[in-house]
Amino acid sequence: xxxxxxxxxxxxxxxxxxxxxxxxxxxxxxxxxxxxxxxxxxxxxxxxxxxxxxxxxxxxxxxxxxxxxxxxxxxxxxxxxxxxxxxxxxxxxxxxxxxxxxxxxxxxxxxxxxxxxxxxxxxxxxxxxxxxxxxxxxxxxxxxxxxxxxxxxxxxxxxxxxxxxxxxxxxxxxxxxxxxxxxxxxxxxxxxxxxxxxxxxxxxxxxxxxxxxxxxxxxxxxxxxxxxxxxxxxxxxxxxxxxxxxxxxxxxxxxxxxxxxxxxxxxxxxxxxxxxxxxxxxxxxxxxxxxxxxxxxxxxxxxxxxxxxxx
Amino acid sequence: xxxxxxxxxxxxxxxxxxxxxxxxxxxxxxxxxxxxxxxxxxxxxxxxxxxxxxxxxxxxxxxxxxxxxxxxxxxxxxxxxxxxxxxxxxxxxxxxxxxxxxxxx
Ligand SMILES: [Mg+2]
Numbered sequence: 001x002x003x004x005x006x007x008x009x010x011x012x013x014x015x016x017x018x019x020x021x022x023x024x025x026x027x028x029x030x031x032x033x034x035x036x037x038x039x040x041x042x043x044x045x046x047x048x049x050x051x052x053x054x055x056x057x058x059x060x061x062x063x064x065x066x067x068x069x070x071x072x073x074x075x076x077x078x079x080x081x082x083x084x085x086x087x088x089x090x091x092x093x094x095x096x097x098x099x100x101x102x103x104x105x106x107x108x109x110x111x112x113x114x115x116x117x118x119x120x121x122x123x124x125x126x127x128x129x130x131x132x133x134x135x136x137x138x139x140x141x142x143x144x145x146x147x148x149x150x151x152x153x154x155x156x157x158x159x160x161x162x163x164x165x166x167x168x169x170x171x172x173x174x175x176x177x178x179x180x181x182x183x184x185x186x187x188x189x190x191x192x193x194x195x196x197x198x199x200x201x202x203x204x205x206x207x208x209x210x211x212x213x214x215x216x217x218x219x220x221x222x223x224x225x226x227x228x229x230x231x232x233x234x235x236x237x238x239x240x241x242x243x244x245x246x247x248x249x250x251x252x253x254x255x256x257x258x259x260x261x262x263x264x265x266x267x268x269x270x271x272x273x274x275x276x277x278x279x280x281x282x283x284x285x286x287x288x289x290x291x292x293x294x295x296x297x298x299x300x301x302x303x304x305x306x307x308x309x310x311x
Numbered sequence: 312x313x314x315x316x317x318x319x320x321x322x323x324x325x326x327x328x329x330x331x332x333x334x335x336x337x338x339x340x341x342x343x344x345x346x347x348x349x350x351x352x353x354x355x356x357x358x359x360x361x362x363x364x365x366x367x368x369x370x371x372x373x374x375x376x377x378x379x380x381x382x383x384x385x386x387x388x389x390x391x392x393x394x395x396x397x398x399x400x401x402x403x404x405x406x407x408x409x410x411x412x413x414x415x416x
Contacts, residue, residue, distance in 0.1 A: 102396035168394040169322075208345070210323045247327055249398075253342030254325070257358050259350075269354075269361055274345055 018161035019154075025118040026153065032293055033122035039297030040123055044092065055079035092130030092198050093147055093186050096120060097175055098163065099205035100136035105165040107237035107249070113204045114160065115289040116232060120202060120296075121151050131190075133182070134159050137175040138167025147186045172209035176218035176229070183227050199227040200300075207233035207251045207278070207285075216279035223281075230299050231283035232292075239287050251275065251285065322348040324384060324395040328359060330403050335369060337362050343398055348385035355380070359403055370406040375399055 013021070052061050059081025066080040096117055104110055117134065124132050134145040144159045145151060183199050190197050201222070209215065222229050238250030254274035262268045282303060284295045325343040330336055341362060346355075356371040363369070373380040380387055380401075388395060 102394055106397055168396055170396065208325065247329075248340050248342035250342070254345060255342065256323075256345045258347070259354055259357075269357055271361070 012164075013161050015157065015161060019157040022114075022118070022153065022157040022160045025114050025160075026122065026156065029115050029119040029122065029289060032290065033119050033126065036119055036123040036293035036296065037126045039293050040127055040300070043297050043300045044090070044127065044129055052082040053085050054083055056081045056083055059083040090129070090196050090198055091190065092124075092200060093133070093183070093190065094120070094124060094130060095133045095135060095147075095179060095182070095199075095201045097135050097137055097141075097179060097201060097203045097205075098144075099138065099170060099203075100142075100163050100165055101138040101167045101170040102165060103170060103206050103208055104234075107206045107234075108240060109206045109234040109236040110163075110165050112234040112236045112286070112289055116204050116234070116286070116292060117159070118156065119289065119292060121156060123293075125151060131186070133186070135175075135179065135182070136163055137171065139169045139171060141175055141178040143182075148189070170205070170209050172203075172205070173211050173214050173218065175203070176215060176222065180218070180222055180225065180227065183222075183225070199225075201227060201229045202296075203229065203231045203280075204234060205231070206235070206237070207231070207283075208254070208274075212277045212279045219279055219281065228300075228303050229280060229282065230296070230303075231278075231280040232296070233283055233285045235285050235287050322385060322395050324348050324388070325398040326401045327398055328362075328401050328403060332405065335359075335363060335371075335403070335405065338364070346384070348388060348395055349383050351383050352380050355401070355403070356406075371403045372406045374402040374404065 055063060055066060057079055061082045063080055063082045066077070069077050070080050098113055098117065099109075104113065121132060124130070131147040132145070132151045133143070133147040136142045136144050142162075144162045145155055149155060179201055183201070187197060187199065219229055233251055235251050238252070241247060241249040251274065256272050256274050256277065258270045258272075259267045260270055282299050284299055286292050286295065323345050325345050327343050328337065328341065337359075344358070346358070352371075352373055355373050356368070359371055360368045375387060376391065378387075378391075382390075384399075387393075393399070
């Protein structure tokens with residue numbers, strides 16, 4: 001992995017400009033960050049109320065289910081008590097992966113992407129639950145901010161400065177493959193119990209990517225390694241097109257036209273809605289950053305519910 | 312590093328189809344369509360005819376930035392230095408004379 005080399009960007013921002021722009025994003029999302037923090041506090045933290053559980057010889061409360069076997073065993077099976085269990089402290093590593101490709105500039109999704117970063121970074125730092133990293137992707141993957149560095153306002157400005165939205169490809173497959181490696185390395189470095197470390201990737205992109213089958217496979221692999229991947233589709237172009245009465249631009253309207261060989265060997269044209277083959281299980285479409293706290297919290301809550309059920 | 316040239320064949324591009332001839336206008340605004348950059352005139356013609364739901368296919372020609380498409384989209388993009396990240400505005404017109412390269416289908 002290489003760090004983004006700001007030198008190869010022609011119309012590169014000065015650090016002062018980047019600070020100014022980052023500060024604008026931070027202030028425009030300040031109130032929303034509070035809302036998101038409250039949502040996430042409920043979702044991310046384990047239930048603080050302690051539960052009574054277990055089978056012990058001594059304890060606080062009798063386990064009613066154990067009483068009959070206890071008597072039936074002539075008082076030999078005497079682990080009939082429950083104790084309070086202390087909830088374990090989870091920690092989080094969250095990676096924001098931002099689409100640095102040209103299509104983001106075309107669809108005017110850049111602003112919305114940075115508002116999302118400012119929002120999530122602020123909420124994470126207020127929660128004090130873990131480490132944050134930011135990567136940019138397009139043709140390749142570049143680390144704009146690593147897990148081991150605290151995410152301050154100055155770090156935000158540095159991150160801001162490193163994006164050009166000029167990469168001429170959007171290789172999401174490579175993003176996933178390399179992020180899995182990054183998460184593995186970060187897990188090894190993390191303090192505390194690995195089983196209480198939760199890893200989450202938020203991909204912020206206009207959502208246009210190719211090679212859905214191999215992406216799907218990598219999403220599955222990430223899931224097996226307990227890395228949750230949430231894809232946030234910033235659909236900024238939709239609103240603009242609607243307002244100006246221009247041609248439809250939303251990802252919801254996007255269709256894929258594919259020529260595939262049928263059983264007789266003839267080429268047939270297949271048309272499907274782009275989102276019907278979208279390879280991510282957890283994705284949300286955001287047209288306005290105002291919507292983000294609620295939908296993001298909703299997606300995470302759903303994921304935690306599933307993890308708890310399957311565990 | 313992964314071989315980039317090997318991955319290029321997977322490329323797709325978003326196109327926005329439009330025409331100036333009222334009789335072959337698409338029934339409704341279709342929105343952007345994602346296609347393989349391997350497509351040539353013939354496949355694009357098939358695509359528009361599908362969208363038009365024509366009984367007899369109308370042979371079509373395609374113009375991008377005022378130039379007739381005579382190669383695959385991929386070649387066109389490369390030659391004109393256009394990235395596949397942009398939405399291509401593709402105009403279609405009825406092919407007046409049957410193209411000479413029919414045999415190459
Ligand atoms: Mg792109």
